[in-house]
Amino acid sequence: xxxxxxxxxxxxxxxxxxxxxxxxxxxxxxxxxxxxxxxxxxxxxxxxxxxxxxxxxxxxxxxxxxxxxxxxxxxxxxxxxxxxxxxxxxxxxxxxxxxxxxxxxxxxxxxxxxxxxxxxxxxxxxxxxxxxxxxxxxxxxxxxxxxxxxxxxxxxxxxxxxxxxxxxxxxxxxxxxxxxxxxxxxxxxxx
Amino acid sequence: xxxxxxxxxxxxxxxxxxxxxxxxxxxxxxxxxxxxxxxxxxxxxxxxxxxxxxxxxxxxxxxxxxxxxxxxxxxxxxxxxxxxxxxxxxxxxxxxxxxxxxxxxxxxxxxxxxxxxxxxxxxxxxxxxxxxxxxxxxxxxxxxxxxxxxxxxxxxxxxxxxxxxxxxxxxxxxxxxxxxxxxxxxxxxxxxxxxxxxxxxxxxxxxxxxxxxxxxxxxxxxxxxxxxxxxxxxxxxxxxxxxxxxxxxxxxxxxxxxxxxxxxxxxxxxxxxxxxxxxxxxxxxxxxxxxxxxxxxxxxxxxxxxxxxxxxxxxxxxxxxxxxxxxxxxxxxxxxxxxxxxxxxxxxxxxxxxxxxxxxxxxxxxxxxxxxxxxxxxxxxxxxxxxxxxxxxxxxxxxxxxxxxxxxxxxxxxxxxxxxxxxxxxxxxxxxxxxxxxxxxxxxxxxxxxxxxxxxxxxxxxxxxxxxxxxxxxxxxxxxxxxxxxxxxxxxxxxxxxxxxxxxxxxxxxxxxxxxxxxxxxxxxxxxxxxxxxxxxxxxxxxxxxxxxxxxxxxxxxxxxxxxxxxxxxxxxxxxxxxxxxxxxxxxxxxxxxxxxxxxxxxxxxxxxxxxxxxxxxxxxxxxxxxxxxxxxxxxxxxxxxxxxxxxxxxxxxxxxxxxxxxxxxxxxxxxxxxxxxxxxxxxxxxxxxxxxxxxxxxxxxxxxxxxxxxxxxxxxxxxxxxxxxxxxxxxxxxxxxxxxxxxxxxxxxxxxxxxxxxxxxxxxxxxxxxxxxxxxxxxxxxxxxxxxxxxxxxxxxxxxx
Numbered sequence: 001x002x003x004x005x006x007x008x009x010x011x012x013x014x015x016x017x018x019x020x021x022x023x024x025x026x027x028x029x030x031x032x033x034x035x036x037x038x039x040x041x042x043x044x045x046x047x048x049x050x051x052x053x054x055x056x057x058x059x060x061x062x063x064x065x066x067x068x069x070x071x072x073x074x075x076x077x078x079x080x081x082x083x084x085x086x087x088x089x090x091x092x093x094x095x096x097x098x099x100x101x102x103x104x105x106x107x108x109x110x111x112x113x114x115x116x117x118x119x120x121x122x123x124x125x126x127x128x129x130x131x132x133x134x135x136x137x138x139x140x141x142x143x144x145x146x147x148x149x150x151x152x153x154x155x156x157x158x159x160x161x162x163x164x165x166x167x168x169x170x171x172x173x174x175x176x177x178x179x180x181x182x183x184x185x186x187x188x189x190x191x
Numbered sequence: 192x193x194x195x196x197x198x199x200x201x202x203x204x205x206x207x208x209x210x211x212x213x214x215x216x217x218x219x220x221x222x223x224x225x226x227x228x229x230x231x232x233x234x235x236x237x238x239x240x241x242x243x244x245x246x247x248x249x250x251x252x253x254x255x256x257x258x259x260x261x262x263x264x265x266x267x268x269x270x271x272x273x274x275x276x277x278x279x280x281x282x283x284x285x286x287x288x289x290x291x292x293x294x295x296x297x298x299x300x301x302x303x304x305x306x307x308x309x310x311x312x313x314x315x316x317x318x319x320x321x322x323x324x325x326x327x328x329x330x331x332x333x334x335x336x337x338x339x340x341x342x343x344x345x346x347x348x349x350x351x352x353x354x355x356x357x358x359x360x361x362x363x364x365x366x367x368x369x370x371x372x373x374x375x376x377x378x379x380x381x382x383x384x385x386x387x388x389x390x391x392x393x394x395x396x397x398x399x400x401x402x403x404x405x406x407x408x409x410x411x412x413x414x415x416x417x418x419x420x421x422x423x424x425x426x427x428x429x430x431x432x433x434x435x436x437x438x439x440x441x442x443x444x445x446x447x448x449x450x451x452x453x454x455x456x457x458x459x460x461x462x463x464x465x466x467x468x469x470x471x472x473x474x475x476x477x478x479x480x481x482x483x484x485x486x487x488x489x490x491x492x493x494x495x496x497x498x499x500x501x502x503x504x505x506x507x508x509x510x511x512x513x514x515x516x517x518x519x520x521x522x523x524x525x526x527x528x529x530x531x532x533x534x535x536x537x538x539x540x541x542x543x544x545x546x547x548x549x550x551x552x553x554x555x556x557x558x559x560x561x562x563x564x565x566x567x568x569x570x571x572x573x574x575x576x577x578x579x580x581x582x583x584x585x586x587x588x589x590x591x592x593x594x595x596x597x598x599x600x601x602x603x604x605x606x607x608x609x610x611x612x613x614x615x616x617x618x619x620x621x622x623x624x625x626x627x628x629x630x631x632x633x634x635x636x637x638x639x640x641x642x643x644x645x646x647x648x649x650x651x652x653x654x655x656x657x658x659x660x661x662x663x664x665x666x667x668x669x670x671x672x673x674x675x676x677x678x679x680x681x682x683x684x685x686x687x688x689x690x691x692x693x694x695x696x697x698x699x700x701x702x703x704x705x706x707x708x709x710x711x712x713x714x715x716x717x718x719x720x721x722x723x724x725x726x727x728x729x730x731x732x733x734x735x736x737x738x739x740x741x742x743x744x745x746x747x748x749x750x751x752x753x754x755x756x757x758x759x760x761x762x763x764x765x766x767x768x769x770x771x772x773x774x775x776x777x778x779x780x781x782x783x784x785x786x787x788x789x790x791x792x793x794x795x796x797x798x799x800x801x802x803x804x805x806x807x808x809x810x811x812x813x814x815x816x817x818x819x820x821x822x823x824x825x826x827x828x829x830x831x832x833x834x835x836x837x838x839x840x841x842x843x844x845x846x847x848x849x850x851x852x853x854x855x856x857x858x859x860x861x862x863x864x865x866x867x868x869x870x871x872x873x874x875x876x877x878x879x880x881x882x883x884x885x886x887x888x889x890x891x892x893x894x895x896x897x898x899x900x901x902x903x904x905x906x907x908x909x910x911x912x913x914x915x916x917x918x919x920x921x922x923x924x925x926x927x928x929x930x931x932x933x934x935x936x937x938x939x940x941x942x943x944x945x946x947x948x949x950x951x952x953x954x955x956x957x958x959x960x961x962x963x964x965x966x967x968x969x970x971x972x973x974x975x976x977x978x979x980x981x982x983x984x985x986x987x988x989x990x991x992x993x
Contacts, residue, residue, distance in 0.1 A: 128250055138201040149254040176208045178251045179240045180201070186246040 083152035091129045094122035124185070131184040135177060142177035145170055204233055211241060264301055264339050269347075271299070285350060288334065296350035297334050298410070301343055315344050321389050322348065329380035330409045331400075351408045353400035360401075360463055368532070370463040371502070373407050374456060375528040380409050381452050382521035390448065394455035395435040396462075433479055434468060435459070438512050441483050450514030453524055457509025457517070464502065465494035469510060484512070501531055504539035642682065645674035649689055661696050668693040683720050687713040687727055691734060698734075703741045710735045726766045729758035733773045740780070745972075749784065752777045768808060771800035775815045782822045785973055791822040810853075813843055817857050824864045825977055833868075836861040855884040859895070862902060867978045871906050878903055897923045901941045908948055916948040936974035939965050943983040950990035959990040 128150075136143035141163070148154045148162060156174065160167040207226060211219055219241060227234030264271065264284070272285040275298060286299040322333035335347040354362065360370055377399065384391060391409070398411045433441070437454035461469045469488035473479050488510055490503035505527050511517045518524040518539075527538045652667030672689050675682055690713035697706035713731055722728050732755035739748035756777050759770035775797035781790030798819055801812050820835035836857065843854050858881040865874035878899050885896055901923050907916035924945060927938040943965035950958040966983045973980050 124248065124250060128248070138198055139205065142205075146251075150250055172209060172212065174254075175212065176205055178248075178255075179208070180204070181251065182246040182248050183236065185248060 083147045083150075083154075087129065087132075087147060087151040091125055094125035094129075098122050098126060127185050128181065131181050134184070135181065139177065142173045142180075145173045146177050146181065149174060200233070203230070204236065207233065207237055208240065211237060264299065264343075264345060266299075266337075266339050266345065269297075269299060272296075286347070288347060295334065296352075297347040298331070298350050300346045300348070300411075301339070312344065315346070319344075319346055322346070324387050325384060325389065327380050327383045329376050329407055330384070348410065351400040351402065351410065353402040353406075353408065355396045356399040356401055356407060356459065357396040357462065367464065367499075367502075369405070371460070371528060371532060373401065373405070374460045374463065375525065375532065376407050377409065377459070378456055378521050378525040378528055380407075381456065382525050385449050385452070385521050391452050391455075392440070393435075394452060394459060396459070399459075433476065433483070434470075436483060437514070438484050439514060441480050448514060449520045450517050452521055453509050453517045454514075456521065456524060457506055460506050461488065461491045461510065464506065465489075465491035467494065501539070505531060508539040641674045642678060645671040645685070648674070649685065649692075652689075652692065661699060665693060665696050668696070683716055684725075684727055687717055687731060690716075691731055694738070695734065698738055698741070703738055707735065707738045707742065710738060724758050724761055726759060726762045726769060729755045729762065729766060729773065730769055731755075732758065733769070733776065736780075737776065745780075745784070749777070749780045752780060764803075767800055768804055768811075771797045771804075771815075772811060774800065775811075775818065778822070779818045782818070782825055783973075783975060785977065787822065787825045787977075791819075791826060794819045794822050809846055813839065813846065813853060816842075817860055820864075821860055821975070824867065825975070829864070829868055832864055836864060850884050850887045852884070852888060852890070855881040855888075855895070858884075859899060859902070863976055866902060866905055866909070867976050869909060871909055875903070875906055878906075894926075897926055898937065901937070901944065904941075904948070905944060908944060908951075911951075913948040913951040917945065917952065920945040920948065936969060936972045939968040939972070940974045940979045940983065943969065943979075943986060947983075947986040947990060950986075950993065954990060954993040956991075959987065962987040962990055 132143055132146060135146070144163065145159055148159045149156075154162060156167050156170045159174075160170045163170070211222060214222060223234065223238055223241065226237060266286075268290050269286045269288050272287060275283040275285050282301060284299045284301075286297050288295045288297050319333065319336040326332065331348045331351050333346070333348055336345065338344050353359070356373065359365070360373070363369075365373075377394075381391060381394070393411065394409075399407055399409060401407045435455045435458045437451045440451055458469055469491070470479065470482035470486050471489075473482045488507065490498070490500075491506050492499045492503050505524070508527075509517055509524055518527070523538070530538065648667045648671040652664045652671065668689050672686065672693070675686050675689070690709050694706040694709035694713070697703075697709065710731060714728075714735065717725070717728050717731065732751050736748045736752035736755060739745075739751060752773060755773045756770070759766045759773055763770060774793050778790040778793030778795075778797055781787070781793060784790075794815065798812070798815055801808055801815060816835065816839045820832050820839060823829075823832035823835055840854065840857055840861065843851065843857055847853055858877045862874045862877035862881065865871070865877060882896065882899055885891065885893060885899075890896070900919050904916040904919035904923070907913070907919065920941060923941055924938070927941065943962050946958045946961040946965065950962070962983065966980070966987050969980050969983055
């Protein structure tokens with residue numbers, strides 16, 4: 001099941017060579033792969049706080065980027081998709097966990113049994129997700145920076161490469177956006 | 192703060208934020224005041240931001256930590272030269288350490304703040320402690336440790352100027368022998384660490400540097416674990432390199448014993464021999480995990496010849512999926528690598544797959560194969576051994592899951608014991624057992640089902656029973672029974688076994704009636720299953736017969752035993768050890784009952800059957816040989832009997848040492864033979880010897896001593912020292928009256944002897960009548976030696992005539 005990263009790299013070549021279907025395939029498969037990857041890592045780690053799915057993703061991403069980078073625009077898009085996928089996975093989990101706590105009934109999903117430490121509490125994650133969605137409406141670039149750094153585990157420099165902007169810009173965007181996010185989470189609306 | 196963040200407010204906030212950030216610190220405060228004057232709400236927010244009093248948010252903080260980790264550490268006495276590498280845990284720098292004018296190159300290691308937690312801190316401190324205990328030529332030594340200005344701990348180890356293991360070999364196109372030698376040196380380092388109770392858990396080429404002159408050094412004990420530590424310190428696969436990880440690590444088994452390192456050594460050896468991974472070309476984490484769990488590697492020297500079956504065997508043995516199938520520890524692997532280097536046959540090729548498990552279980556279960564003597568003057572039965580070794584092993588291998596659980600439990604138990612023993616010589620098997628039982632009872636073996644847990648209680652019970660811890664053993668068997676009987680599908684074989692062993696403990700305490708009741712429970716369960724011919728049934732019947740015999744229900748005992756022998760005979764050769772034991776007992780029963788020829792033949796066959804078993808069941812052979820010698824005496828083949836006894840005593844002394852209860856039993860039986868032969872001095876010496884052993888063992892109160900005393904009295908009678916005989920016999924009979932367990936026939940014979948001795952001192956018709964009465968009883972139920980019966984008949988005539 002699922003494509004391995006080599007398959008995806010191969011599709012990237014097709015994509016570069018103008019195969020429009022390849023692009024969709026990459027996204028679809030990559031999402032599935034990310035989900036699977038996250039699941040297998042989460043499952044094999046029975047609940048300690050050493051889990052860093054983002055670090056793992058980062059490795060995979062860097063390999064992809066270095067191997068066969070599509071053109072600049074696509075590359076940024078590509079990484080966003082991956083970061084989005086990871087965000088989706090983690091937020092889904094967090095929401096389910098919260099639902100369970102409120103007594104909405106258990107969802108039989110193996111990922112739910114495990115705390116992904118380093119990714120904050122379910123509360124925090126869900127609140128951040130909401131705030132990040134709000135931010136995206138106000139400031140798409142800042143939101144992209146946050147998403148890449150938090151969910152794809154990119155450093156400032158890597159984010160800069162992915163977005164094709166200067167690292168100092170990334171740094172500024174991050175500092176401002178993360179302050180804003182902290183404020184949103186701190187004012188009690190999401191807590 | 193705004194209740195509804197709108198675009199204009201956000202844009203204004205962002206603009207001002209950027210503006211303030213670009214200002215030098217000194218100009219920031221006046222500018223902030225300006226903003227606060229005109230836009231108080233936004234000004235307040237910005238003031239908070241730049242005062243650093245912003246809300247901590249774990250998710251965002253971690254992203255920032257990743258950034259900070261890119262910086263080099265600032266430490267007094269250290270000058271950072273360059274980065275050596277980075278991994279999941281953190282980064283390693285080459286640094287020059289200068290202290291009191293001495294300069295040294297070190298590898299400086301710090302943990303990534305992004306992943307920092309209290310546990311990481313503990314782990315890091317532990318690595319420091321672990322390294323401080325390790326002093327080995329193939330392990331990079333600890334130089335220093337402490338904290339940097341920011342409070343983050345660091346470790347400095349001696350810098351090894353070398354190349355990664357794999358590259359070193361590739362660059363030199365190192366010959367096979369050289370590669371094996373490198374792994375051998377590493378195995379020595381790992382074995383050393385294991386003895387210090389340290390499991391490395393992260394062996395990989397990146398952690399092994401080889402110097403130009405070919406000395407490999409082990410680096411990075413970052414995720415090493417102390418064997419006697421709790422699992423809290425263990426870490427999962429996110430911190431190790433999957434490619435060299437053992438299946439149990441991939442499973443997320445938090446403990447991971449020494450087998451983990453053995454496996455990794457196997458992967459390293461494989462890669463150096465074959466030139467590729469044991470899993471071939473696998474891409475993707477999931478595929479690799481699958482391969483680690485399931486793929487059976489091709490023999491490495493078949494990948495890159497020339498083929499060397501010994502080396503393949505060593506490598507593949509280290510790579511077995513189940514830890515208990517691998518080398519039990521790095522020392523064992525080291526020994527095999529040394530054998531290969533010396534050109535000797537390697538251990539890895541001994542026997543078939545599963546050899547290790549068999550050998551391991553055999554070592555412990557053989558111990559259970561004990562002989563139980565029916566307390567009676569002259570004879571000891573080779574009693575049942577319930578843990579029917581051969582079939583038990585076959586059964587164990589059939590029930591793979593349980594076998595695995597039990598074996599890995601003991602594996603771990605003993606693996607952790609061995610290094611411990613060197614450090615703490617007081618660590619006894621008993622303590623180990625109680626430690627393991629505590630673990631079992633706490634139930635920290637969470638991966639185990641109730642069935643497997645019950646098996647472990649059962650196995651622990653057996654070993655405890657063997658250790659003489661009867662009460663604890665009984666508790667273990669009861670726990671096992673509780674668990675098994677609660678299962679939806681009750682494992683009848685195991686339940687019957689457990690009842691059997693529980694009964695055996697009761698037998699040992701002399702609670703024959705209760706013992707018999709449990710036996711019958713087990714028999715009824717077997718019958719309900721429709722079992723009429725299994726080896727388990729045969730074993731059960733065998734034990735039941737011994738219990739019946741102890742209760743004096745001799746006819747039933749013999750019949751039951753005959754049924755047992757018939758069943759076990761059908762199950763040959765698997766039932767051989769059980770069959771031999773049952774047959775030996777039957778032969779003994781027959782000799783006692785006067786079917787001497789028949790019994791002798793059975794004993795002979797039993798010995799032949801036992802002789803075919805490898806390894807030899809020495810205690811059983813010795814006990815059976817005694818009964819065989821006795822049968823020779825009963826056949827009046829005295830010369831053969833004497834030779835058999837003498838040889839037996841010599842073997843026993845060699846096997847058991849001088850002061851052993853079995854020696855006393857044989858001496859007594861031999862003494863009775865000498866008495867029948869009227870070689871009185873020799874008989875007396877043997878009795879002296881037997882008594883001395885009992886006294887040395889603190890058995891003064893044992894009923895066996897009554898039988899010795901009675902035989903001493905018979906010697907006195909033969910010496911015509913009748914008063915001495917009376918003095919010896921009278922107290923024996925008082926004890927017998929009190930019901931101290933014995934075969935009734937012995938008391939009859941003793942009564943006859945006492946009356947005769949008294950008659951010789953002062954004849955009376957009353958005494959003659961008493962002898963005749965005893966003789967009638969003896970004829971009905973003859974004692975051993977049977978020659979006592981005609982002798983007593985003679986006494987009756989003598990006394991009547993006098």
